[in-house]
Amino acid sequence: MIKAITKIGNSQGIIFDSALMELAHLKVGDEVTMSYHEGGSIVLTPIHPRISKEVVSGVIETTMKDYAKTMKKLA
Numbered sequence: 001m002i003k004a005i006t007k008i009g010n011s012q013g014i015i016f017d018s019a020l021m022e023l024a025h026l027k028v029g030d031e032v033t034m035s036y037h038e039g040g041s042i043v044l045t046p047i048h049p050r051i052s053k054e055v056v057s058g059v060i061e062t063t064m065k066d067y068a069k070t071m072k073k074l075a
Contacts, residue, residue: 003014021027024046032044064071 001020003016005012005014016024016026026032026046031047033047035043035045037043
């Protein structure tokens with residue numbers, strides 16, 4: 001995919017179309033880290049928020065309660 005660097009206000013930027021945003025699971029406002037590599041490569045890596053252990057534990061507990069019969073059959 002080829003993109004052109006464009007002027008955005010007093011800065012420069014690359015416009016991502018909605019198809020690319022969807023493929024990368026990104027939305028406006030998401031943060032990315034940017035790294036430069038020898039040879040001129042620039043890599044953008046999405047920073048996805050981490051879910052706390054408490055939230056994960058709560059979801060697991062609720063799921064286990066909601067599907068207790070199914071879990072027993074599978075065991």
